[in-house]
Amino acid sequence: MTSISDQNTVSDEDHGRITQAIRAMEMRTSGEIYAVVARQSDDYFYVAGFMAGLWALLLGCVLAIAATILNAPVSLSVLAGAQIASFASFLLIFKRFPTIRFWFVPRSIAYRRASNNAVRQFLAHGIHTTSNRSGVLIFVSLAEHYAEIVADAGINQEVDQTEWDAMIGVLIDHAKRGNLADGFIEVINRAGELLEVHFPHRDGEENELDDRLIEI
Numbered sequence: 001m002t003s004i005s006d007q008n009t010v011s012d013e014d015h016g017r018i019t020q021a022i023r024a025m026e027m028r029t030s031g032e033i034y035a036v037v038a039r040q041s042d043d044y045f046y047v048a049g050f051m052a053g054l055w056a057l058l059l060g061c062v063l064a065i066a067a068t069i070l071n072a073p074v075s076l077s078v079l080a081g082a083q084i085a086s087f088a089s090f091l092l093i094f095k096r097f098p099t100i101r102f103w104f105v106p107r108s109i110a111y112r113r114a115s116n117n118a119v120r121q122f123l124a125h126g127i128h129t130t131s132n133r134s135g136v137l138i139f140v141s142l143a144e145h146y147a148e149i150v151a152d153a154g155i156n157q158e159v160d161q162t163e164w165d166a167m168i169g170v171l172i173d174h175a176k177r178g179n180l181a182d183g184f185i186e187v188i189n190r191a192g193e194l195l196e197v198h199f200p201h202r203d204g205e206e207n208e209l210d211d212r213l214i215e216i
Contacts, residue, residue, distance in 0.1 A: 029196040036213070037215050042113040114141035127209065128153075130209070134195065136150070138191065
């Protein structure tokens with residue numbers, strides 16, 4: 001959701017700060033906060049290859065039209081050869097320079113893949129298995145410039161989506177400026193304060209999830 005700086009890194013010190021923020025908030029709420037940052041959510045080779053194939057077909061159409069206008073007919077074999085060569089060149093470029101693939105991936109597809117990854121992380125780390133169904137995932141996928149907060153069923157019954165959307169805006173604002181760790185910490189604090197209202201801390205509750213940022 002809008003641009004995130006490619007310069008975002010999370011140092012060991014940042015990891016410590018994020019862990020401290022999660023632990024501090026979970027002293028005030030029975031909710032569980034989990035944070036994940038992904039470098040990218042897909043390699044997009046096949047998506048980019050499909051789009052390159054469409055471009056190769058378009059190139060063939062352009063060549064055919066140009067040949068007709070210039071009264072210089074082009075044989076089908078030449079036309080097909082140009083399309084195949086164009087497609088093969090794209091694939092070689094994608095193989096050698098993976099970051100170029102993103103130039104050919106529609107934003108809607110990149111966002112969908114990142115959102116699907118957020119759900120996978122939510123399930124893979126057992127955030128949906130907390131006893132109160134009060135787990136929250138704060139997720140960023142850097143390559144797609146995407147951020148999302150996934151809340152479990154117990155929280156969704158109490159908290160309106162607009163609350164999470166506002167936090168996503170805060171996280172993205174920090175990430176755009178290359179302050180990803182600060183963004184995570186501010187959102188963790190806000191999420192903790194919100195959870196405290198609906199899920200206050202109770203003595204004797206077990207900490208069910210790791211209190212740290214996971215990088216994948």
